[in-house]
Amino acid sequence: MLVVDISGLNKSFTRDKRALNDVKLQVREGEMVALIGASGSGKSTLIRHIAGLLRGDRDGGKIAVFGETIQENGKISRGARKVRTEIGVVFQQFNLVSRLSVLTNVLMGLLGRVPAWRGSLGLFTKAEKMRAMSALSRVGIDAHASKKARNLSGGQQQRAAIARTITQGARLILADEPIASLDPASSRKVMNTLDRVNREDNVTVIVSLHQVDYAKDYCKRTIAMRDGEVVFDGPSSELTPQFLQELYGEHSSELFADGAAVSTKPVAKPIAEKDLAVATS
Amino acid sequence: MRSLFAFTSGIRTMNSSISSTSSVATELPPRDLKRSASSFLLWAIILGLLAWSWEGADMRPMALFENSGNMVDFADGFFPPDFLMWKMYVEEMWITIQIAIWGTALSIVCSIPFGILCSENIVPVWVYQPVRRLMDSFRAINEMVFAMLFVVAVGLGPFAGVLALWIHTTGVLAKLFSEAVEAIDPEPVEGIRATGANALQEVIFGVIPQVLPLWISYSLYRFESNVRSATVLGIVGAGGIGMVLWEYIRGFYYAETAAVMIIIIISVSLLDMASQRLRKLVT
Numbered sequence: 176m177l178v179v180d181i182s183g184l185n186k187s188f189t190r191d192k193r194a195l196n197d198v199k200l201q202v203r204e205g206e207m208v209a210l211i212g213a214s215g216s217g218k219s220t221l222i223r224h225i226a227g228l229l230r231g232d233r234d235g236g237k238i239a240v241f242g243e244t245i246q247e248n249g250k251i252s253r254g255a256r257k258v259r260t261e262i263g264v265v266f267q268q269f270n271l272v273s274r275l276s277v278l279t280n281v282l283m284g285l286l287g288r289v290p291a292w293r294g295s296l297g298l299f300t301k302a303e304k305m306r307a308m309s310a311l312s313r314v315g316i317d318a319h320a321s322k323k324a325r326n327l328s329g330g331q332q333q334r335a336a337i338a339r340t341i342t343q344g345a346r347l348i349l350a351d352e353p354i355a356s357l358d359p360a361s362s363r364k365v366m367n368t369l370d371r372v373n374r375e376d377n378v379t380v381i382v383s384l385h386q387v388d389y390a391k392d393y394c395k396r397t398i399a400m401r402d403g404e405v406v407f408d409g410p411s412s413e414l415t416p417q418f419l420q421e422l423y424g425e426h427s428s429e430l431f432a433d434g435a436a437v438s439t440k441p442v443a444k445p446i447a448e449k450d451l452a453v454a455t456s
Numbered sequence: 457m458r459s460l461f462a463f464t465s466g467i468r469t470m471n472s473s474i475s476s477t478s479s480v481a482t483e484l485p486p487r488d489l490k491r492s493a494s495s496f497l498l499w500a501i502i503l504g505l506l507a508w509s510w511e512g513a514d515m516r517p518m519a520l521f522e523n524s525g526n527m528v529d530f531a532d533g534f535f536p537p538d539f540l541m542w543k544m545y546v547e548e549m550w551i552t553i554q555i556a557i558w559g560t561a562l563s564i565v566c567s568i569p570f571g572i573l574c575s576e577n578i579v580p581v582w583v584y585q586p587v588r589r590l591m592d593s594f595r596a597i598n599e600m601v602f603a604m605l606f607v608v609a610v611g612l613g614p615f616a617g618v619l620a621l622w623i624h625t626t627g628v629l630a631k632l633f634s635e636a637v638e639a640i641d642p643e644p645v646e647g648i649r650a651t652g653a654n655a656l657q658e659v660i661f662g663v664i665p666q667v668l669p670l671w672i673s674y675s676l677y678r679f680e681s682n683v684r685s686a687t688v689l690g691i692v693g694a695g696g697i698g699m700v701l702w703e704y705i706r707g708f709y710y711a712e713t714a715a716v717m718i719i720i721i722i723s724v725s726l727l728d729m730a731s732q733r734l735r736k737l738v739t
Contacts, residue, residue: 226650228646228649228650256652256654257652259649259650259651259652260651260652261652262650262652263650263651264646264647264650266643266646266647268643269643269647270643270644270646270647270650271644271647272644272647272648272661272662272665272666273644273666274665274666274668275661275665279661283647283648283651283653283661284651285651286648286651286652286653286654286657286661287651287652287653288652291654291656291657294653294657295656295657295660297660297661336647339647339651343651343652
């Protein structure tokens with residue numbers, strides 16, 4: 176079954192430059208797909224389009240999720256809210272409500288499923304709370320359920336965000352740079368959690384990543400983007416350093432490490448080589 | 457004398473230390489002509505504004521001194537303050553505070569929806585512009601004017617005062633509330649939206665938890681100022697201690713006036729202190 180079906184999607188924030196250029200993409204049920212590319216290549220923009228949080232240009236582009244149109248020709252469709260209940264989004268900045276407890280944040284996942292009046296008043300049944308708790312224990316942070324979200328570490332917050340999508344019962348998880356602001360140990364935990372949800376619940380996962388090594392470790396399929404275009408779509412095993420260098424040119428060093436360190440030096444060769452070694456190991 | 461000497465010698469040592477390091481220091485940055493010109497212009501505008509307003513405001517500072525005899529006589533009338541009727545003053549002060557409590561409570565209830573509807577990051581332009589203009593008009597008219605109108609509508613007494621505070625404070629709080637809403641982090645709201653929540657739920661769970669401490673703080677602050685406003689609402693017949701105050705001033709009972717003013721000062725200061733404590737607790 177086709178989970179995501181994108182055709183002819185364009186997006187221009189300014190008149191002269193396209194953030195997304197004729198994107199055509201299909202993702203099948205149960206896949207775990209990595210979305211890689213340098214910063215500014217359009218990964219986040221694409222994910223936000225699939226979630227219906229951004230609208231594409233009005234030139235015929237279309238996105239369907241689970242066969243339901245979420246946006247077409249630059250317009251979010253009426254049924255978008257219903258489709259969104261099937262889509263869980265995990266953001267780089269976690270996007271939890273920091274003053275609310277972890278449990279409440281996770282219960283927010285049910286807002287699209289319970290009657291509007293009950294959700295608005297924050298009245299959740301015991302069964303619903305238990306469902307949220309079991310999601311929290313699956314990601315390993317049930318001990319922190321009553322803490323305020325902001326008192327958790329970054330990695331824990333991100334796992335709480337994943338617990339929110341589990342509680343939501345999402346059949347597609349869109350993760351927008353979920354590990355970009357985390358340390359390596361937390362990154363592994365978050366990626367492992369996504370991996371488990373993908374394998375155990377058969378949830379389709381599209382995860383955008385800054386580092387290619389994570390893509391290779393966790394995802395069979397990788398989609399690479401450059402300047403708003405899909406330039407590679409295939410098995411992650413085909414992503415050799417040479418291939419990436421060819422694909423991304425001078426940007427390639429940025430794909431392996433955080434690009435910030437590179438810019439100060441005229442030629443980033445030593446850094447790139449070191450990181451390439453890490454990536455292939 | 458000795459300390460002066462110590463001071464000058466201190467300067468001398470400072471000077472020598474400066475000259476010894478001057479070889480390291482580079483030159484002063486060149487004076488920015490544009491900046492000094494614009495600061496000169498700014499001062500010229502401020503002084504010009506003050507001069508222009510002198511006549512219109514009938515500024516006669518000398519009158520303070522020329523009629524100093526009268527002023528002394530006038531001030532003399534206030535002493536000693538006459539607390540004979542203190543029970544009645546305190547009772548009226550309580551009524552004043554009660555007017556402020558209800559006026560503030562009603563306006564908080566109304567400011568929540570109006571504040572949201574004024575926020576440009578929540579509602580489209582064709583909603584927030586008209587609502588903002590409505591709130592402007594609530595705010596532009598002073599409580600006293602509303603009080604006069606409501607006295608005609610609902611009769612003399614505290615209820616007119618409550619209504620007046622309600623309308624005016626709604627205008628003020630809605631603006632403050634919406635400013636808080638416009639400063640929120642959009643990310644948690646997006647997180648809520650992504651779960652399939654509706655627009656109202658986005659506000660309830662994404663916006664309000666973020667702004668609540670500020671909203672509470674603003675509301676308490678408005679309560680403080682509403683108590684102050686309520687003390688004068690009585691002048692137009694809208695109840696409370698202002699009514700007593702106005703009667704005494706009109707009747708030249710200055711000793712009693714002084715007593716009432718002292719009661720007002722004490723209760724307003726106590727309330728300000730208490731609400732300041734509370735505000736510190738929430739933020």
